[in-house]
Amino acid sequence: MRTFIILAGLIYTIPCEAEKLPSKAKNVILFLADAGGLGAVNAASIHGYDKAQSLFVQSWPNIGLSDTSTASQWVSDSAAGMSAIMTGQKTHNGVISMGPDTARGKQDGARLKTLLMYAEEHGLSTGVMTNVNVADATPAACYSNANDRRKYGEIIQQAFAPKYGDGPDVLMGIGRAAIDKSLAEQGSSLDALSQKHGRKVYASLSDVPSSEPRPVVIQEKDMNLPAAAEQALERLSRNKKGYFLMIEWDAHTDNPQQGLGNLVAFDKLIRSIAGKVNMKETLLIFTADHSFDISTKGGKRGEPLLAGYEEWKQKNAAQRNAVVEIPALRVNHNHTGEEVVVAAMGPGADKVHGFLPNTRIFEVMLEAYGWKR
Ligand SMILES: [Zn+2]
Incomplete structure (x- = not known):
């Protein structure tokens, strides 16, 4: 028996109890909405569809509420939040996949093996x-260990000189100038890294030839994630053993128009x-690294959730970080410590x-692949 979910003209079939999924996943895709907590998810559905619970991820069969506190603090940044998801160990804010014995910016702690490293090893x-x-x-x-998230140069080098396997096969994002600046402080550059490791670093997604099996794309700005995901999946799915893919889409709602959009x-x-x-054979997981202080405090059906935002912006243009106050929404410019939703679908999702x-x-993903720590 199958349950049919009809969304925007597409039909998805979610197997029911009677039709058991295989217990093991060949592939895992982790969708990470940065700062996409429950407040943002709720508001995004209303903003996008004038209706609650209309996002595709809100139709998934398995839901949990994930605590994002760090090894020392109640409110997490992206570093501690993502390190916990990727390594199964909580650490401190600012620390990249190193243990809680790390002193941020001063002293390395234990280098933790990330799920991506396990996947490379396998x-x-x-x-x-x-x-x-x-x-x-x-x-x-996902791919490095560092005692401070600001060490872009040290971080990016680890993508080219990995400890496990041959490192991320597809790496796509922005920040070219900032990364090059950080590399320059170490007497290196993206060009030098590229030469040394015989791996081209494309400056644009559209420069990648179809013959490139392991594309590294670092643009200055504006990454087209749907196009990037298509390129990535086409290449990753060639591996008969399977793949791991992490896709991050920023969902900070300092500017709610942008964040909810x-x-x-x-x-x-994701749909x-x-x-x-x-x-x-594919486990899909959607979650956030930490929540954000956005709440729906008013509004009604048929009225845009962001009504009044343009006027608010004009009035508050000079004030940086002013609390956004419009009839339906309030947005403070800070992360918050309440649980975030984690939604899952596919083999292993029932955990x-x-x-x-x-x-x-981390454990759910590791167990879905059938691996042990
Ligand atoms: Zn974040």
């Missing part, structure tokens, strides 16, 4: 893509990917339920 293909700096905290926590667009990308991959620590997401 001979899978791996990919990391984002529409922010590809050496910034969320993508960095991002979340709706990300959800559309499109779910329609293309083999869902019998996602109830309240859980963010470190459990």
Whole structure:
């Protein structure tokens, strides 16, 4: 028996109890909405569809609530949040996949093995893509270890000189000038890295030839994630052993127009990917590294959630970080510590339920592949 979900003209079939999924996943795709907590998810659905619970990820069968607190603080940044998801261990803010014995910026702690490193070790293909700096905290926590998230140069070098396998096979994001500046402080550059490791670093997604099996794309700005995801999946899915892919889409809602729009667009990308991959062998997980202080405090059906925002912007143009106050929304410019939603679909997804620590997401993915720590 199957349950049919009809969304925007596309039909998805989610197998029911009677039709058991294989217990093991060949592929895992982690969709990370940066700062996309429950407040943002709720508002994005209303913003996009004038209706609650209309995002594709809100139709998934398995839901949990993930605690994002760090090893020392209640409110997480992207570094500690993503490190916990990728390594199964909580650490401190600012630290990239190193243990809680790390002193940020001063002293390395234990270098933690990330899920991407496990995947490389097992001979899978791996990919990391984002529409922010590809050496910034969320993508960095997948493929590197560093005692401070600001060490872009040290971080990006690890993508070219990995400890496990041959490192991320697909790496796509932005931040070219900032990364080059950080590399220059170490007497290096993207060009030098590229030469040394015989791996081209494309400055634009559109420069990648179809013959390139392992594309590294670092643009200055504006990464087209749907186009990047298509390029990535086409290459990663060639590996018969399977793949791991992390896609980050920034969902900070300091500017709610932009942030909520991002979340709706990300959800559309997730829907499109779910329609293309083999869902019998692919575990999909959607979550956030930490929450954000956005709440729906008013508004009604048929009225845009962002009504009044343009006027608010004009009045408050000079004031940086002023609290956004419009009839339906209030946005403070800070991360918050309440649980974020983790939604899952595919083999191994049934392990996602109830309240859980963010470190459990790592275990769910590792167990779905059938691996042990
Ligand atoms: Zn974040």
